[in-house]
Amino acid sequence: xxxxxxxxxxxxxxxxxxxxxxxxxxxxxxxxxxxxxxxxxxxxxxxxxxxxxxxxxxxxxxxxxxxxxxxxxxxxxxxxxxxxxxxxxxxxxxxxxxxxxxxxxxxxxxxxxxxx
Amino acid sequence: xxxxxxxxxxxxxxxxxxxxxxxxxxxxxxxxxxxxxxxxxxxxxxxxxxxxxxxxxxxxxxxxxxxxxxxxxxxxxxxxxxxxxxxxxxxxxxxxxxxxxxxxxxxxxxxxxxxxxx
Numbered sequence: 001x002x003x004x005x006x007x008x009x010x011x012x013x014x015x016x017x018x019x020x021x022x023x024x025x026x027x028x029x030x031x032x033x034x035x036x037x038x039x040x041x042x043x044x045x046x047x048x049x050x051x052x053x054x055x056x057x058x059x060x061x062x063x064x065x066x067x068x069x070x071x072x073x074x075x076x077x078x079x080x081x082x083x084x085x086x087x088x089x090x091x092x093x094x095x096x097x098x099x100x101x102x103x104x105x106x107x108x109x110x111x112x113x114x115x116x
Numbered sequence: 117x118x119x120x121x122x123x124x125x126x127x128x129x130x131x132x133x134x135x136x137x138x139x140x141x142x143x144x145x146x147x148x149x150x151x152x153x154x155x156x157x158x159x160x161x162x163x164x165x166x167x168x169x170x171x172x173x174x175x176x177x178x179x180x181x182x183x184x185x186x187x188x189x190x191x192x193x194x195x196x197x198x199x200x201x202x203x204x205x206x207x208x209x210x211x212x213x214x215x216x217x218x219x220x221x222x223x224x225x226x227x228x229x230x231x232x233x234x
Contacts, residue, residue: 033221043160043205045221056220091159093222103147103209105222109159 002027004094004108005074012114013082021077021111025094032075033105034067037089049075082115089113118143122206122225130233131198137191137228139206144187150222151180151191152205160205164191196232203227 005024013019025032034046048056049069060067064082069075079086089112093105119142129135139149148167152160164173164180166189172181179192193200207222 035221035224042226043207043222043224045223048220059221103211104150104162104165105209106162107152107160112157 004029004092004106006090006092006108006111008111009109010112010114012116014116015083016081019079019082019086019113019115021079021090021092021113022074023077023092023094023108024074025092026096026106029094029096029106031095032069033093033095034075034077035091035093037091037110039088043091046077079113082113084115087113087115118146118208118210118223120206120208120223120225122204122228124228125226126229126231128231128233129196131196133196134192134194135196135230137193137204137206137230139189139191139225141187141189141208141223143210144184145210146184146208147211148209149180149182149189150207150209151178151189152207154203154205154227156203163204198232198234201230201232203229 004026007022030051032049035043036046037043045059047060047067052071064080066078089110091110092108095103095105121140123138146168150165151163153163154160164175166173166180166182177194182189205224205227207224209222
């Protein structure tokens with residue numbers, strides 16, 4: 001059973017371009033979470049999605065950021081008109097629909113976004 | 117709002133020592149607590165998960181304890197090795213909002229940067 005997969009692992013964008021980050025959850029997992037780790041900062045929750053639904057986007061910046069988890073295919077975190085402050089590591093995690101009272105989240109390797 | 121604090125922020129010890137990393141959280145209404153390891157430029161490796169009903173978990177040389185009522189957890193590393201050098205992160209989950217919990221995502225501390233000297 002492959003783990004959580006993220007691609008690309010590294011992404012370089014110029015200011016004003018769009019960044020698309022992909023996350024494929026573990027097989028059988030229907031819950032996806034996105035986190036951001038800014039340089040010298042802790043990981044911060046951004047958004048929680050289930051298939052075709054955004055459940056909680058309380059940690060998402062109000063502008064330029066969006067996320068989706070379609071019925072088929074990976075979850076996408078999209079950043080429009082990137083700025084230097086968006087440079088960070090973006091991690092995706094997944095968890096199964098039911099896991100007793102564990103609800104353990106399994107993390108992917110992350111995408112490191114650099115905005116030049 | 118849940119806040120997680122990890123002490124110390126950095127620690128450097130000689131190989132072979134036993135050591136303790138501390139984690140505290142402000143809201144005791146949690147479902148579980150996880151300890152992760154992060155190597156430079158890498159992702160997160162889950163070390164131990166403790167359910168709210170549990171007091172401790174052990175894996176090899178690692179032992180994590182949880183005192184939910186006081187909002188504290190410790191990660192004990194026995195007989196430290198240079199390969200243990202990494203940043204150790206503590207994270208709590210307060211339960212999914214649609215299940216009546218406080219937050220869908222994990223709340224992380226800023227980590228303890230550990231160096232084990234050969």
